[in-house]
Amino acid sequence: xxxxxxxxxxxxxxxxxxxxxxxxxxxxxxxxxxxxxxxxxxxxxxxxxxxxxxxxxxxxxxxxxxxxxxxxxxxxxxxxxxxxxxxxxxxxxxxxxxxxxxxxxxxxxxxxxxxxxxxxxxxxxxxxxxxxxxxxxxxxxxxxxxxxxxxxxxxxxxxxxxxxxxxxxxxxxxxxxxxxxxxxxxxxxxxxxxxxxxxxxxxxxxxxxxxxxxxxxxxxxxxxxxxxxxxxxxxxxxxxxxxxxxxxxxxxxxxxxxxxxxxxxxxxxxxxxxxxxxxxxxxxxxxxxxxxxxxxxxxxxxxxxxxxxxxxxxxxxxxxxxxxxxxxxxxxxxxxxxxxxxxxxxxxxxxxxxxxxxxxxxxxxxxxxxxxxxxxxxxxxxxxxxxxxxxxxxxxxxxxxxxxxxxxxxxxxxxxxxxxxxxxxxxxxxxxxxxxxxxxxxxxxxxxxxxxxxxxxxxxxxxxxxxxxxxxxxxxxxxxxxxxxxxxxxxxxxxxxxxxxxxxxxxxxxxxxxxxxxxxxxxxxxxxxxxxxxxxxxxxxxxxxxxxxxxxxxxxxxxxxxxxxxxxxxxxxxxxxxxxxxxxxxxxxxxxxxxxxxxxxxxxxxxxxxxxxxxxxxxxxxxxxxxxxxxxxxxxxxxxxxxxxxxxxxxxxxxxxxxxxxxxxxxxxxxxxxxxxxxxxxxxxxxxxx
Numbered sequence: 001x002x003x004x005x006x007x008x009x010x011x012x013x014x015x016x017x018x019x020x021x022x023x024x025x026x027x028x029x030x031x032x033x034x035x036x037x038x039x040x041x042x043x044x045x046x047x048x049x050x051x052x053x054x055x056x057x058x059x060x061x062x063x064x065x066x067x068x069x070x071x072x073x074x075x076x077x078x079x080x081x082x083x084x085x086x087x088x089x090x091x092x093x094x095x096x097x098x099x100x101x102x103x104x105x106x107x108x109x110x111x112x113x114x115x116x117x118x119x120x121x122x123x124x125x126x127x128x129x130x131x132x133x134x135x136x137x138x139x140x141x142x143x144x145x146x147x148x149x150x151x152x153x154x155x156x157x158x159x160x161x162x163x164x165x166x167x168x169x170x171x172x173x174x175x176x177x178x179x180x181x182x183x184x185x186x187x188x189x190x191x192x193x194x195x196x197x198x199x200x201x202x203x204x205x206x207x208x209x210x211x212x213x214x215x216x217x218x219x220x221x222x223x224x225x226x227x228x229x230x231x232x233x234x235x236x237x238x239x240x241x242x243x244x245x246x247x248x249x250x251x252x253x254x255x256x257x258x259x260x261x262x263x264x265x266x267x268x269x270x271x272x273x274x275x276x277x278x279x280x281x282x283x284x285x286x287x288x289x290x291x292x293x294x295x296x297x298x299x300x301x302x303x304x305x306x307x308x309x310x311x312x313x314x315x316x317x318x319x320x321x322x323x324x325x326x327x328x329x330x331x332x333x334x335x336x337x338x339x340x341x342x343x344x345x346x347x348x349x350x351x352x353x354x355x356x357x358x359x360x361x362x363x364x365x366x367x368x369x370x371x372x373x374x375x376x377x378x379x380x381x382x383x384x385x386x387x388x389x390x391x392x393x394x395x396x397x398x399x400x401x402x403x404x405x406x407x408x409x410x411x412x413x414x415x416x417x418x419x420x421x422x423x424x425x426x427x428x429x430x431x432x433x434x435x436x437x438x439x440x441x442x443x444x445x446x447x448x449x450x451x452x453x454x455x456x457x458x459x460x461x462x463x464x465x466x467x468x469x470x471x472x473x474x475x476x477x478x479x480x481x482x483x484x485x486x487x488x489x490x491x492x493x494x495x496x497x498x499x500x501x502x503x504x505x506x507x508x509x510x511x512x513x514x515x516x517x518x519x520x521x522x523x524x525x526x527x528x529x530x531x532x533x534x535x536x537x538x539x540x541x542x543x544x545x546x547x548x549x550x551x552x553x554x555x556x557x558x559x560x561x562x563x564x565x566x567x568x569x570x571x572x573x574x575x576x577x578x579x580x581x582x583x584x585x586x587x588x589x590x591x592x593x594x595x596x597x598x599x600x601x602x603x604x605x606x607x608x609x610x611x612x613x614x615x616x617x618x619x620x621x622x623x624x625x626x627x628x629x630x631x632x633x634x635x636x637x638x639x640x641x642x643x644x645x646x647x648x649x650x651x652x653x654x655x656x657x658x659x660x661x662x663x664x665x666x667x668x669x670x671x672x673x674x675x676x677x678x679x680x681x682x683x684x685x686x687x688x689x690x
Contacts, residue, residue: 028071028120033226034181034208035078036233041085043078053131055081055156057088057095072120073127076135079179080109084156090241098158100169104177106152109135112179118196131155171248175503176240180233181208184224184511187504188279188453189324203452204599204622213599213620214671218645219392219422219574220625221445221452225647227518228450228511235510252501256485259509263456266516268427273434274464277486278455279328279505281421284441285317286339286481287457288384288417290474291439293320293343294493295466298382298413300345303372305365305398307349309391309627310419318347318384320475328453328502331480341475346381348372352395357630366402373406373414383414387438390422393551393627393641394574415439415463421455422446424568434460444512447568448519449645454508467491519646522653522661528566530649530665535573537669538642542577545676547683549585551576551629551639574624576639578631581683585631590689591638592626597682597689598640598675605688613681621675642672 042060046052050066061081067074084105088098113121113135124132130151153159178186184207185192191202199206203221210223224232235255242251260275269275278284292300302318304310313323320342322333333339350368353359360368369385376383387403389396403416418433418440424447433440440458444450459467474493483501487494522530542548552572579586579594586594603618624641631637652664682688 025071028075030212031116031208032075032078034179034229034233035075035082036086036180036237037230038082038085038089038237041082043081053077053081053155055084057098057156057158058085061085070123070127072116072123073132076109076113076116076124076132079112080105080131080135081155083108086237087240090237090244092241092245095158097164097166098153098156099165100173101156102152103165103169104173106134107173107177108179110137111182115179115182115194115199117199168247172240172243175248175252175501176236176243180229180236180507181206183236183504183507184208184232184451185504187328187502189326189328192453198600200599201452203625204595205452207451210620210622213622214675215622216642216645216648216672216675217622217624218447218449219394219641219643222449222645222647223622224451224511225449225515225651227651228514231514232507232511235507249499252503253485253489256501256506257489259506259513262513262517263509266513266520267430269430269434269458270461272461272464274459274467274488276457276459276488277502277505277509278457278482279502280311280453281441281443281455282311282313282317282323283328283481284421284455284457285311285314286320286323286478288439288441289318289320289342289345290478291457291459291463291467292382292384292415293345294470294472294474295415295463296382296413298380300384301348301376301379301381302345302384302386303348303350303369303376304386305350305369306352306388306391306395306419308351308353309388309393309395310386311421315347315349318386319345327480328505329480329483329498329500333480339475340477342477346376348376352391352397353630356633357636358633362397362399365397366399369398370402370405374409377409377412377414380411381413383412384417385414386417386419388419389569390424390574391419392422392574392624393576393629393639394572396569417441422574423448424573426567426569429567429569430458434458436460437462439463444509444516447573447644447646448512448515449647450512450515451508454505454512456509464488467493515646515650518653519650522649526653526658526661527649530652530661531568531571531573531644532566533662533665534648534669535571535575535644538575538644538672539572541672541676542575542642545680547580547680548676549578549580551578573644574641575643576624576627576629576641578629578637578639579679579683581686585635585637586683586689588626588628588636588638591640593689594679594682595623595626595640598623598678602682602688605685616674616678616681619674619678621678623675642675 044060044062045065046062047065050064052062052064054062063074063077084101087101087104194201205221205223209226209229211226215222239251239255263275276287278287316323320339322335322337322339325335327333373383416438418438420440421443423442430440437460442456444454445452468491471492473496479498482497484494484497484499485501542550579591598621601618601620603614606613606617624643626638626640628638648668652661654660
């Protein structure tokens, strides 16, 4: 029919497509990419009924052509329609009560509207229609209030004759009636919240894809890829369907166990080794503090190596204290207060830099670590040694030699923890650590570029068995931090934890595991060659830029482990650098401002410049956040970081085409060149940094 056209085939040369509006339209269409992709549901434009919005169950969403003149309104309505169809399909054979679809679609769309940019909300602020009015309404949505909205039935034509709200729907709606991008922001802390202008969180990234930015920020955090987002969005649809069919609790427990199984398979972790999920690396430190307390009756001393390059909340967590004012399960707490059930411990910090900001040598670090362990051992205390592999600036400490020497001490009671939060490790490295009885902390959000806040502990076989045999509960205060499903089901110690589920953490881990799986699909020869190519280019590019100075004057300072075998832990993949103007290093505040400008569209600051300059200024470049480091002995500054992430490799390996793979690596090397050019553009316009 000529009056009903698929929306993708609808194009009229209206004012909307004129030059001043096209960028706005493109931005709205990019956001449409976060709407679920459902097979056999067509989006159709009606020309004969321009004001029509209709849902044809299991078939299509029809939207009148007049909506297309208001792209934000069309985006919101289509989000509602597609979500409704998603839940309708999930109902299975029994389609008798569409009330659940009305509830879920409205709840999801209200959240979706809430995280639109402020400028988009302004465009629909004065529009009136019963559906947009309901979406904009701040009134809390519940089944009782919705029953009075008979208009929703008119959108799809199904009469909800029962008008019965099933009790089993409550947890499904509470946990899964949320857009995927909102779930990816949930169950962490306030740093995951996005601003209402650029939609960026505190790490400079988004919970939905941002393909228009050049992104080499894996040492900090990265926006989710299109690939991982689509896979995770599909998982949400499957979970909704399974929850309605098999029950929410059983479905969620199975999902949590599936994630752990997939992580084991991907990193080649043996079945006897247990995995505990956590919302963040700092939460993993708190889990370590709890586990240490139940496996040792002795007084405990944590020795934190590279304490100046761990998460800021880690020392508090190791002492059993609240490290934020809100837990990942959204309980209000007081930062710094002791968590109920933790006993007092000692903490020895061994920073990588001395009081003058100078990096200590490997020998000096080893000596300090050995002295701290020897003294603590003489006191008869249980030692928890936190080994760094690798830090946010790429450091490793202490050396393997000193760890071997420590084993020779008499009457030693020690547990070694490997801080592998960057996960710049190969599966063989993880296996090696576990075989030695070490506990490993990892995240899926650094090297593997999953969404920020996905932590995990991997426990070796001997520790897992020991904990399994212990009939002592972990500290009671942890019920505000973790759910039972995050911990091994067979353990007695965690039996009192909450029966709830942290879907945010699970969804972020799903995205991270998806990235791991596709990374390892690249054959190891090409993977390693691509890593060498990219890292060599980044290193040379920073050295060649006269206004940049690499932090690593001596490359050997980044690595205390020497090996002739290629591996992620034997090559520099994080490249920190100072920024100079007229041979003078920028201040901390200037570097922080530079970081924000680099990640922003600055084209409006260069009006009247050449097209090349305007395009360069417009390009958003996301690299590692500033880290305060002294320049020399007396000048406080900060470094930025360009880092290799797994996506450099996985997004280059397409259709098993070797020549295309190396061309794609080179294309990302060209992005590094443009990032450095934009850095130069900004510092050559110093008024931008004021």
